[in-house]
Amino acid sequence: MTRRSPPTRVLPPTKRECATLERIGRDLTHKDIAAEFGISINTVANLAANAYRKLGAHSAAAAVLAHRDAHPWCGSRIDFGPILERIKASRMA
Numbered sequence: 001m002t003r004r005s006p007p008t009r010v011l012p013p014t015k016r017e018c019a020t021l022e023r024i025g026r027d028l029t030h031k032d033i034a035a036e037f038g039i040s041i042n043t044v045a046n047l048a049a050n051a052y053r054k055l056g057a058h059s060a061a062a063a064v065l066a067h068r069d070a071h072p073w074c075g076s077r078i079d080f081g082p083i084l085e086r087i088k089a090s091r092m093a
């Protein structure tokens, strides 16, 4: 597997979609994310749905995994290295 070029057919999530996926990856609920961003739960659901569609994922877990590879093209400055380590650690716990 090469990570040098963006996966074909995958559009990078926007910064906000990226931030939503990051929180979903930490098992936060849509309600938690809505409260943090100061937006409605419906808006969070839309951000998540858009991100899933762009990543060709049909579940939160698949989206988080697909996002790991697409993230360098998100336009977000979140550093996913440490976050992914935390997600992995929490999945194993």
Ligand SMILES: [Zn+2]
Residues within 6 Å of the ligand: 013, 018, 019, 067, 070, 071, 072, 074, 076
């Ligand atoms: Zn991202």
